[in-house]
Amino acid sequence: MNAQSQPGPVDFDLSRGRVDRRVGGETKGAHDEQVVLIPVSALTGLEKLAGLEVTKQFARSIGVSFGRRVAAKLGSVDGVVKASLEAFVSALAAEIAVSGWGVLHLERWGRAMVLVVEQTPTLPAGAFAALLEGAVEAAAAREVHGVALAGTTGERTEGNVSRVLITSDKAAQHARRWLVEGASEAEVIRRLHDETKDAGGAR
Amino acid sequence: MSAQEQVAKLEALLARVNGRRGAPRPSAVTAAPAEQTPAPVERTPPPAPVAPPPVAAAAPPPAAITSPPPPVEPVVAKAAAPEPRTPAPASVEVAAKAASPSLAPDPNVDVDVEVEEGMAEVDLDGLDDEEGGDASLSDSVADLDVVAAGASADDDEEDELELPASSRRPIQIQAPLEESFNDSASAAPPHPVPPESGRQIAAPPVLDFEGDLSGVRSVAAADAAPHVELKADVTRPVVTTASPAVFHGEVPAFHPATFGDLLDATLGL
Numbered sequence: 421m422n423a424q425s426q427p428g429p430v431d432f433d434l435s436r437g438r439v440d441r442r443v444g445g446e447t448k449g450a451h452d453e454q455v456v457l458i459p460v461s462a463l464t465g466l467e468k469l470a471g472l473e474v475t476k477q478f479a480r481s482i483g484v485s486f487g488r489r490v491a492a493k494l495g496s497v498d499g500v501v502k503a504s505l506e507a508f509v510s511a512l513a514a515e516i517a518v519s520g521w522g523v524l525h526l527e528r529w530g531r532a533m534v535l536v537v538e539q540t541p542t543l544p545a546g547a548f549a550a551l552l553e554g555a556v557e558a559a560a561a562r563e564v565h566g567v568a569l570a571g572t573t574g575e576r577t578e579g580n581v582s583r584v585l586i587t588s589d590k591a592a593q594h595a596r597r598w599l600v601e602g603a604s605e606a607e608v609i610r611r612l613h614d615e616t617k618d619a620g621g622a623r
Numbered sequence: 624m625s626a627q628e629q630v631a632k633l634e635a636l637l638a639r640v641n642g643r644r645g646a647p648r649p650s651a652v653t654a655a656p657a658e659q660t661p662a663p664v665e666r667t668p669p670p671a672p673v674a675p676p677p678v679a680a681a682a683p684p685p686a687a688i689t690s691p692p693p694p695v696e697p698v699v700a701k702a703a704a705p706e707p708r709t710p711a712p713a714s715v716e717v718a719a720k721a722a723s724p725s726l727a728p729d730p731n732v733d734v735d736v737e738v739e740e741g742m743a744e745v746d747l748d749g750l751d752d753e754e755g756g757d758a759s760l761s762d763s764v765a766d767l768d769v770v771a772a773g774a775s776a777d778d779d780e781e782d783e784l785e786l787p788a789s790s791r792r793p794i795q796i797q798a799p800l801e802e803s804f805n806d807s808a809s810a811a812p813p814h815p816v817p818p819e820s821g822r823q824i825a826a827p828p829v830l831d832f833e834g835d836l837s838g839v840r841s842v843a844a845a846d847a848a849p850h851v852e853l854k855a856d857v858t859r860p861v862v863t864t865a866s867p868a869v870f871h872g873e874v875p876a877f878h879p880a881t882f883g884d885l886l887d888a889t890l891g892l
Contacts (some may be wrong), residue, residue: 528885560883616747
């Protein structure tokens with residue numbers, strides 16, 4: 421286990437009734453963050469009370485906290501951008517695992533980046549895509565959009581696998597439209613690459 | 624029938640008997656009729672005439688038996704000698720030196736009985752020695768050579784006609800009608816005496832089925848046959864060196880060194 425995969429301790433101060441997530445070592449730092457433990461069912465209830473968009477924003481805010489700790493672990497936003505794929509994935513996967521959201525890995529389909537999380541809890545549709553979107557955006561300080569390719573619509577798939585495409589706003593809109601039209605995950609990614617070639621943006 | 628007619632008939636019968644006594648016997652039996660040797664030789668009562676089996680009467684006699692064998696006359700010595708049997712039917716030779724009818728049974732008589740396979744010989748040497756100097760006794764001594772049906776044939780013929788073991792005992796062919804009325808002929812038993820109880824008959828000859836004409840071969844002979852190995856005749860296609868596929872261009876390789884490069888690439892879609 422390397423340094424990036426160390427999630428940092430969770431400090432349970434029972435005398436004060438406080439739980440803190442620490443980024444660094446034993447001592448408290450500036451990036452420590454107070455957290456609370458809430459059940460997953462609270463997110464499902466939130467969707468029923470406040471709607472899907474509020475739930476997605478709530479999940480996205482959770483992801484932003486993960487991205488900030490990743491950037492703090494890798495040194496800075498510039499450190500995240502210059503970090504290797506393995507280093508970034510290890511740091512983000514550690515944060516997701518210690519919080520109980522599942523096991524993360526990264527897939528690269530040509531030029532497209534797909535984040536895959538296994539053993540995920542059941543979340544409302546698009547909530548997990550919003551969580552990963554906020555994590556990558558906070559870590560890299562870039563505007564990204566997550567598109568749920570599979571497993572993020574509230575339906576449990578085999579092994580509870582969530583696949584989220586990280587892309588631009590324009591490409592995310594096309595991908596969501598193609599998915600609604602019934603295109604498969606591979607077809608959506610292929611079409612995105614085809615449109616990039618037609619626009620002369622192929623590298 | 625009146626008394627005169629009976630007397631005339633009896634005289635005719637007596638003359639016929641006397642005429643037959645003087646005439647030579649047609650068969651190979653050279654001994655005098657047993658009835659001429661008086662008392663000490665006692666005959667066993669002749670068996671009741673047995674009617675010939677219908678098969679023998681209807682069918683001709685088997686070819687193996689060329690001449691009807693003469694009846695075997697069993698000679699029984701009244702002296703303490705055991706009754707000789709003729710168990711083997713192939714050849715029976717009885718040589719008996721019988722005493723005169725005036726001789727009484729003597730326990731000192733040495734009776735030598737030899738029974739071999741196919742031959743029974745009764746030798747009354749004791750009687751001969753005891754009464755050797757008596758002229759009347761020497762006159763009454765008779766040598767009997769009785770050759771049975773199988774024995775009447777010579778040895779060469781017997782070798783040629785080797786019968787199976789199950790039919791070694793010859794079957795008595797029906798005697799001629801004239802001999803049937805003869806006392807000597809009717810006294811003979813229709814069949815030879817069967818073998819002794821418990822005595823095994825000769826084993827049948829071993830049949831050889833391994834001849835070349837039988838077609839039967841042993842396993843070892845089959846294994847010794849040369850094996851013909853089969854080899855596949857392989858015909859392989861001629862492979863051309865020309866490639867069936869044509870490639871154009873190169874696969875776009877993208878290997879981002881950092882997470883930022885991948886992020887730029889995925890945001891550039």
